[in-house]
Amino acid sequence: MRHLVMAVVAAVTIGSVAAPAPAAAAVTTIAINGTVAGRTFDGVGAISGGGGNSRLLIDYPEPQRTQILDYLFKPDYGAAVQLLKLEIGGDGNSTDGSEPSHQHVRGDVNCDAGYEFWLGEQAVARNPDLKLVALPWTAPGWIGGGNFWSSDMIDYDISWLNCAKRHGLTISYLGGWNERGHDSTWYKNLRTGLDNAGYGSVRIVGDDSGWGMADEFAADLALKNAVGVLGNHYVCGYLSQADSCSTTGNARGSGKPLWASEFGSQDDNAGVVPYIRTVNRGYLDAEITGYLNWPLIAAITPNLPYATVGLMDAGSPWSGAYRVGRNLWANAHYAQFTKPGWRYLNSSASGYLGGNRANGSYVSLKSTNNSDYSTIYETSGSTAAQTVNVTVSGGLSTGTVHVWSTDMGSPDTADWFVRQADVTPSGGSYTLTLQPNRIYTVTTTTGQAKGTAAGPAPHGLALPYTDDFDGYAVRKLPRYTEDMQGSFETRACSAGRSGICLQQVTPQRPINWQDDSDAFTLFGDAGWTNYTVGLDVNMQQAGTVTLLGRANTQNRPQNRQAAYQLRVNNNGGWAIVKHTTGNTDTTLASGTRAALGLNSWHNLKLGFSGSQITASIDNTTLGTANDFSYGSGQAGVGVVGYQTDQFDNLSVTPNTGPVLSTLRGVQSGRCVDVPGAAQTNGTQVALWDCNGGSNQNFTLTDAKQLQVYGAKCLDVDGASTTDGAKVQIWDCNRGANQQWNVNPDGTVVGVGSGKCLDATAQGTANGTRLEIWTCNGGDNQKWVR
Template sequence: MHGPLRVLGVPGRTLRKAAVAAAFLLSSAFAAVPAAAPAAAAAAPAPASTAITVDGHATGRVFDGVGAISGGGGNSRLLVDYPEPQRSQILDYLFKPGYGASLQTLKIEIGGDTNTTDGAEASYQHTKGTVDCDQGYEWWLAEQAKARNPAIKIYALAWGAPGWVGVNDPANPSPGQPYFWSQDMISYLMGWFGCAAQHHLPIDYVGGWNENGYNAAWYEDFKSALVANGHAGTKVVAADSYDWSLATDMAKDPALNSAIDIVGMHYPCGYLGAMSSCSSTPTAVGLNKPLWASENGSQDATTGAAPVARALNRDYLDAKLTSYINWPVVAAVYPNLQFSSDGLSLAQQPWSGNYSVGKTTWSIAQTTQFTQPGWQYLDSAGGYLGGNRNNGSYVSLKSPNNSDYSSIIETMDATAAQTATFTVTGGLSTGTVHVWATDLNSSDPADYFVHQQDLTPVNGSYSLTLQPGYVYSVTTTTGQGKGTATPPPAAPLSLPYSDTFEKPATTSSPKYFSDMNGAFQTVGCGGGRTGTCLRQMAPASPLRWTSESDNAPYTIMGDGSWVNYTVSADTMFEQPGSTEVLGRVNQQSHNNNGLNAYHLQLSSTGAWQIVKSDLAWNFTTLAAGTVTAPGLNTWHTLALTMQGPTLTAAIDGQTVGSATDYSFTSGMAGLGVTGYQTDQFDNFTLTPGAPGGSSFTGQVPSGLTGKCLDDSGDSAADGSQAILWTCDPTDPAQTWTWNNGQLQHDGKCLDVIGQGTTAGTLVDQWTCNGGANQQWTPQPDGTLKGAQSGLCLDDPGASTTDGTQLEIWTCNGGTNQRWTLP
């Protein structure tokens, strides 16, 4: 992934919302993004039939498998904290052969204590020479993948590095700062290989620095170090970036060419698009080395299924790429983060065990359950149906036994049924053919990964009818299957909640805490306290992958629907600086470039302040004062109470100040250190506030600039339309009261007409009656979810026309679904 290129996804869009999706991406993208494929021309009429000859004597490149990425960063964090049996069910859907996605490669991040998209991955060596091979959860995940599929390949890559790496390297262009292309980094990677060995994990592939170019001399030294340290069997992938310039240089430089085993490109089919056209270069192909889409995807677990289906075939057809690696493997992250729906499945509630298997799982399974790394593409049995890209694509591969074969066909853009006629020759099996299919136009999971029929070839030939919007697998193999595990329903994380950090979690991170920068680990307490405490472990600012203006360490946890509560924790300073508790943590901007939250900060000097941060890391001091300096190595208690708009700070049990602010009405909690100090926390406690006192009054601005929620005509009549209108602070029609889940105007409640639960149902005002269709739950991304429908308050088509009546629609986090409560 490329930090500046990561933009908020707009999953779940329909045709009526295509315009706003396009506008959003155009406004958010940067020039360096790989150009998306041009819009396809109108689909040609589907041909009556496409003839496909599957010839065992045909030539083609060797298939290297389909995989996914855990890292870049923090996207798997919540999975490890799931209860059983749900945790194993999710893992089975990802890795177990013949059950779900059946992934063939797992790419994991080599942690560096720094944010790498939606979180920070822990380093195994925060301080030079101090090694802890049990840091983080990537080892655990890789072990779980291997346990389910011993043949799975492990691929490792660094996004960042701890702050000591390369500081004193003679080639460092910024002395005193960490430097990646250094001997320190090579030593750091060799040490990481040692940890992998302790976890009995052979590393099949390794890269350099994610999306940060390449250094030829470094790669040559790195290759030599791998060989010298007994890792000659590990293949080097490079440059894990957005262009093929490395391939050009490899063709000119024999030493560099020898150091790189696989050329890995990111998003060769475009970024956040349909992935209908993919690219490489003649020079890259001419190297006669494997070419990979070493990162692809970045798409919603459901709506990304069709682009992934295209790319799985077209990577090879268009560009001769033999491996597809999806980012990420699972969306096991909190929903306030930017890419919280991307992956193969969603796992965002470890406390309830709820999860969902994304449609992309089955899109991938249509390839992985019918092929294996080492199979060979048959170039003459691949192409576009009827010679037209809009009709769909097909590839065919044969097994090493030169008998079994599989053909994978996608008809994502077809508009009518068509026929494929297969002729099998060249020594391949002419026995029974099994047909499996997934209807990606359907929202019914029963239509995914279905064994449709068996066909018996006649004289080596058979025909198959192909419907639009499907992925088909035609195979002589058996052993495929579809998991049947189902999750429990979603439920909030109830308060009160506490963590003394005494009960061991699965990893060194406490349950439910997700680090955004730095590394928070349970250790023996300092300051004369016995037992276990939470310590921020990174002593210096890391070599960063993101570029946020404030990269202070913090960790978050909990439920975004929490409104009134107190967050408190004991804290101890190991060095001069400040620590903090965070409350009402909601939306985080792209790559941690800001956070909507309240902070209570205490300095080792005794200065305290209640601070509000926003999505650009602007900080506003709401209240401040001074207490007796806590000094170092003594314990003190911070407590921030949020009751309606009133924020109250207490230190060591004494109220020291308060403030009034209407910016954030709900959100999670967290802990932080305002610099890279190794300070400690203990006795984290969340106490619910009073159910009342959450009544705020004012405007409700839309995410669309300059537009507000409005009562048509400022009417108190039942049925008065809830509309969008240009914000006017003097207009009484725009004065709303947020009161315990209800939005009220002139004593009437924002109401879903007829208690409708289908997308597109209009919203008006009605006499407050306590109905679920009048209850709204603020979400961390700024959306308002209807309690009855589970759909979000929505401005149709992201219209900016005054008078547009609002509705409910599938929640997708778009700007037209974001509202700032009064």
């Protein structure tokens, strides 16, 4: 009998959780008996939607787009997603953007709307066994006169399913309304509608809000028969460490599969512990058999919420850069070693190590061939090596088992999803030694592999940038656009102009999932600093258009988009406005010019050079303002309300002014940040998700200073030259401790100290403090401007 022994390393805790003290030197006896079968496994996967979080993936260049899709869907390569939930778009923002409807107005069906059908095609092409799930978060305003729970919505869902069929997609599961409870009569009518339309095989998931629907089954057999799966969200806690999970007696006794139909919402690296705990402990505590992480990928720009949340992130299509997170490999520990239809194994084949949650957990599943099996262990929270003594019986294979592991605390990608030495049982028994803070999969199956593709380093989208929209077919999304509310599509130009224009095509307020806002779209790079954005505008109804610049951090909901705006109405009134993440406005300049009128074309421009902001119409300056609250950000365009105005000839041209740039860590993917946007001398800088904020934009001066806010400098505390001295902001004074050499190899070296800007202890999490340290070539000392 061989023993699997791995080098002991110090445990690394990701996050914090109140949990029982770990048992010392735990030994667990495990009997994996193939005859003690529990519920049927439905799969692990993720959600594209809720919303806009996959938007930029379709704009990625090759080969990076194929690499990302392979990491997500290709069997025996990466995540190998088994369940994929697609949003049924409704023109309203459902977290990180507005997913376009396939039917903006009643009867006008466009089966090529958006990118969700494309994504489904890509997923199924790589894995034909993948199961597709569909769910709406929002709906067009014409639905039911504003009533979601209406026959209109059933017809709308069925028309979406018809579109999916046209794309060769089979939808296996359909939900009601994300996190908005349920109308029992509507669910029964949905079942009838699906059956009558030829979709009798589509199973309804109810109700993506709680387990309450199960409480009605005893008194409403028709409802029980209508619903195929009971789904609930964050069954192990929202933004928690998922120490324990829960369901109800009525749900468990319903005879329905129970799903964690949404979990996650955590960083693609730092969220790995709650990820693996959810998919293990969800079954142990609540008999959950299907799991959908939100979201699949963060293919959004870094100024939006949740920009690093998912299995991986890819917010820079112009550079092709992407990051594969530890969460992806947590999913792989299940999906590369199991398949939907396998059976969970109960009794001691699944449980808590040493009978103590703090030691970790394990779950065993057997194949439909009744011979192969896999056991997934997680030792998060443990502080010492543990031993498991395993005996296999009940018709399961007693042959060699293969072992794969992920070190959840290591920042080194080489420590994630690693093939270890095989173990050969003796008489059906074997022993393993499990190290702390790991995921292990032990399996009799073969063929698994770890993808090796890597994206290039990120870089900004170069200026000038232009788009006349004539290169697109109608009803498409122009590249690098991110609709925040409403829907902006290419359409034939009107008002005497030929060719293709961009048009806001949502004619009324949608049935929203989160708060309403004006319709607007963002485009381009959140790192743009000094530029002029120009756009031709054709106002088709009375109202106001908005041209956005330096569109910076967005808080939820989408009306909390920090940006400067030029607002112009059809009567000629104009204003330069600063809009904040608190949804407040400050008018910086305003006035009136000759009326623009309707159905005529005019050119609007909004320019930035340092703190100076200039607005013009038809090449005549309207006014200027002086403000430097936002040093960088995207451009954008919108309307106040839901007018169906048109836009053409986008141009973003560079201006002179201080050259601002972020410093993004090569190892962490996060930016040098002044915490809380503080301007107090002595504030130590730290890592934080890149968001384009003024507290992340540094100007490299001719005096080798890295200035922030125009008056503060990156400074080594007390002019120290000692390893570990903190790096802070301070009033600029031209001291050597405020001078830095920004080198081609990515290092930023203090002139006074000769030491490198360093992320403490190779930390990668938000809030990791920065210091100076002897230069050693580590990626925690390399930065991309």
